[in-house]
Amino acid sequence: MASNKPAPEAPFGTLETDFFGDEPAERAWEEWNPTEDSVRPVRGRHRVMKQRGGLARSSTVLGVGVIAAVGAGGMATAQSKPPVSISLPDSIADNLPDAKSLPGVGSLMDDASDADAGNVNAAPLTAMSLATDSGAEAGTDSAAGAGEALRARILQQAEQQQAEADAEAKAAAEKLAAEKAAAEAAKQQTAAEAKAEAEKLAAEKAAAAKAEAERLAQLAKSYALPTSSYTITSTFGESGSMWSSGYHTGLDFAAPTGTPIKAVHSGTVKSAGWSGSYGYRTVLELEDGTEVWYAHQSSISVSAGQKVTTGETIGRVGATGNVTGPHLHLEVHTPGGSGLDPMAWLRGKGLSV
Template identity: 85%
Template sequence: MASNKPAPTAPFETDFFGDEVAERAWEEWNPTEDSVRPVRGRHRVMKQRGGLARSSTVLGVGVIAAVGAGGMATAQSKPPVSISLPDSIADNLPDAKSLPGVSSFMSDDSSDADAGNTAPLTSATLAADTGSKAEAQGSAGEALRARILQQADQQRAEADAEAKADAEKLAAEKAAAEAKAQQTAAEAKAEAEKLAAEKAAAEKAEAERLAKLAASYALPTSSYTITSTFGEAGSMWSSGYHTGLDFAAPTGTPLKAVHSGTVKSAGWSGSYGYRTVLELEDGTELWYCHQSSMSVSVGQKVSTGETIGRVGATGNVTGPHLHLEVHTASGTGIDPMAWLRDKGLTV
């Protein structure tokens, strides 16, 4: 192991890089605050790993870094400090040029490119870098803010457009519904008017028809009282119900032809008494029963309102009256009152 004793004085001393220089006068160097300039920039001594940081190597590296960064010119005027290390440590020491923050001081290349690459960082550099980063961050933030505002404006515009479209759609649907309702109401009104017009026309046509029929039809007697109607049930009728319409009137009251036709029969007919059968052009038969006298004969043609007999009480009766029956062409008896009213007559 090497000795830690001071090395013998040599006629020549070496500089920091190992070159011999002329012997200088030795004088004690006591660093003070005024003699040692503070280290500026980013010159740092990286922490060594592998156990070296715990040896005296740290001291040597620190001294080298301090001298290189703070004042090499001042250090050169001071006597060198002899540093002795054990052989086991000295053999394992790394090359000074490989140490971070020191290689720039050990380089022989003085080119502008390397000098620019290895130049120490200063507070101005840090401020410039910080300002550049802040400016970049500010630009990025402004861009992000502008993008967010643009997206918000776009979303707001889309929402407004959608709301406007919905409002227009609702307005169109409302207008269409109102138009449809108006159209439906107009159609209903037109249909009601049409039905009313058709009804009025039908009523008018029916009135004209009845008026025309009334002109060609007449009641069998002008002075009467309805005492029995068609279909009444009772034991006094052999069929069990009344088969005609009874016009009660004094005996001898004239009986008229309801419509023009031909006398089919005239004479006695049992319970009907004296009966006259008048056949119309469509085959309908009118039976005039219980007459006191007859004014026509078989085959005679008569016209509407012509007298064909007189009221009487012959046959099965309880008093003078005209028993009128109406039979269709097939012989079926129908209600005389309904038949007379269908001809426009008021009974």
């Protein structure tokens, strides 16, 4: 039975030999004969003579090529697709050679003793499919191995980068801590230096004060207050109309008339006598040129040119000159003649006024 419609009957010459036999073939097919150049000779032991006409040889070669291709595993997708039935005219199917006699197919047929033609065709495809599956699995394993290697490399690089970042952060933290410690140490050192400087200055100040106290103590031994049992009534620099200069130029020690007046320091009497508004006045010149004036005395006990010592009596308290009551008016002048504050000057000599 044929599924393909046969071509119109046409005379076909005899073949010199059968396709796989030695007997001449006398049968002819009335089918279309392709050109001689379009027929590719079959390679191998079983060589087919050139065709003179008809489709029989071409169809036979086509069927053999299909079987050989399927048997050799040349169709990669034959395993996954449903089998396609190939229908040939009955006249061609009756003259097809035995499958075992085809090159490459006989050995496959021998391996499967009880398999039919469909199984024979399926066996090589199955083997090829298994081989393909094995190759695919091998490729999958290879790809998986490559992917795992790439993943491991990426993880290694990430860990390395993280380690470097941690190292940099640690180094930065250590540097910051070192800078902070250095700054704290510098601050402490500065504070310590400032404290030491303050202590040094305090010590120097204490030493200077001690030295000054000792000096004043020595001076106090050589200086004395001008009188005793007194009251300070007017100080240096007070303003008022009672003084001709407009301000008070000395220090007033109010005391009863006749109270002894003493030399504040050793020196030479420069002048002694009446001096207008000062009343009776004595001027004592000290060794450094400083002049001490004693005014409003009731009496004078020394004369000009006389040398006196500290605490020696030089006169008495009185109320002579421009006064309102008995007191000692004391003035202090520099060698140049400028007036000084007698209270400050006496305290500078270690005396308590």
